[in-house]
Amino acid sequence: MTARVTTGTPPEAAATAPEGGATGKDAILLAARRAFTQRPYAEVTIRGIAADAGVSASLVVKHFGRKEQLFNTVADFGPAAEELFDAPLGGLGRHMVLTLVRRRREQKGDPFLRVVFSLGNQDERSLLRTRFHEQVTARLTARLPGRERALRAELIAGHLIGLGATLSLHREGAGSHATPEHLADLYAPAIQRLVAG
Structure with a gap:
């Protein structure tokens, strides 16, 4: 993979800073997500990730x-999708919002933002997009009832x-002070309409 010089810190990078509670594997994963989001693959080193963790x-x-x-491992969206989609269709929209917000707060990171903000080369970005489509969008499409399932899954x-973001x-x-339940009250109905079709 080739290096590409980039500048700026994407929102996902700021959202994944390890805090005092992260140790061992969790700290390594947080540091790796941040490294692969902020810098092209060729510029990331195991030593740099270790130092950050x-x-x-x-x-x-x-x-x-x-x-x-x-x-x-960082490019694997499967575990996050498993957690997000683990609810009956009738309450899936609310479950996804609650799970996303709680996961961000507990793990100091977002399960999906790296697919948008990755600064790697074209091959790396293509891999992330392909994995996201296979593990998230296609999986959600298969769960949805009714017509235009693929379009609705992409919109969700x-x-x-x-x-x-x-x-x-x-x-x-204001969102940082709102409870996950209140955010779900406001945000989930639009997602649920797409779930129901």
């Missing part, structure tokens, strides 16, 4: 292997990414 490079290798394997994914951009705003 506050662990040794050998511990990163022990848990995740080489840089390519770590990138593949857009709503979820938009919510994550908004909460990242306004980290100290």
